[in-house]
Amino acid sequence: MSDVTLYGFPLSTYVRTARIALAEKGVAYEHLPFEPNTDDMMAVNPTGKVPAFKHGDFVLYETLAITNYIDQAFDGPALQPADAKERAVMNQWISYINAYVFSAMVHEVILFRFEMLPMDQAVLDAGVIKSKDQLALLEATLSSNDYLAGSTASLADFFLYPILAYMGMIPEASLLADYPGVTAWKARMESKDSVTGSAPPL
Numbered sequence: 001m002s003d004v005t006l007y008g009f010p011l012s013t014y015v016r017t018a019r020i021a022l023a024e025k026g027v028a029y030e031h032l033p034f035e036p037n038t039d040d041m042m043a044v045n046p047t048g049k050v051p052a053f054k055h056g057d058f059v060l061y062e063t064l065a066i067t068n069y070i071d072q073a074f075d076g077p078a079l080q081p082a083d084a085k086e087r088a089v090m091n092q093w094i095s096y097i098n099a100y101v102f103s104a105m106v107h108e109v110i111l112f113r114f115e116m117l118p119m120d121q122a123v124l125d126a127g128v129i130k131s132k133d134q135l136a137l138l139e140a141t142l143s144s145n146d147y148l149a150g151s152t153a154s155l156a157d158f159f160l161y162p163i164l165a166y167m168g169m170i171p172e173a174s175l176l177a178d179y180p181g182v183t184a185w186k187a188r189m190e191s192k193d194s195v196t197g198s199a200p201p202l
């Protein structure tokens, strides 16, 4: 029986980020697919959001803290660059993805398309404009780099991929063709067992 538990429903992009990190490190874990804002979830994360994580009796929430801990506490390949500048770039991207990409692409586009929010065309239209700007910024890096920070995948890529995976499943997927570096990066990520093995049940 593993002493590691991940809490949170598998449709969540943040749960998938944590699952990719766990798989990359080869960590065996129990996955309890609690819905957000339930008593079960609140018991391990006072915000009610997913995911949360437990190792032995150590409980943690917030995906960046969880994935940093996974990287440092377990054997396996490093999930963060050793080089100070590359690590700073990785953290810049994670901050950007959490502050801007998640809200524009997930809250203003994807949730409408998956009918998890009642359609608001004005919000969707604004979300698509923001998404295009964000894809252009990502393209500026991914047109000449295999990954967001350095030559191997890092936590930044694991935060971004689950969001762009959903973008690839909705009508706005056609936008991705305008960003060949992003499209090639997405295919590169999809060649990883950690990514295919964490696909949500859709």
Ligand SMILES: N[C@@H](CCC(=O)N[C@@H](CS)C(=O)NCC(=O)O)C(=O)O
Binding pocket: 012, 013, 014, 015, 036, 037, 048, 049, 050, 051, 061, 062, 063, 064
């Ligand atoms: N800052 C949190 C964000 C987690 C988050 O927003 N999770 C979403 C699912 S992807 C959630 O629980 N949403 C439910 C809600 O906000 O009520 C983290 O990094 O873990």
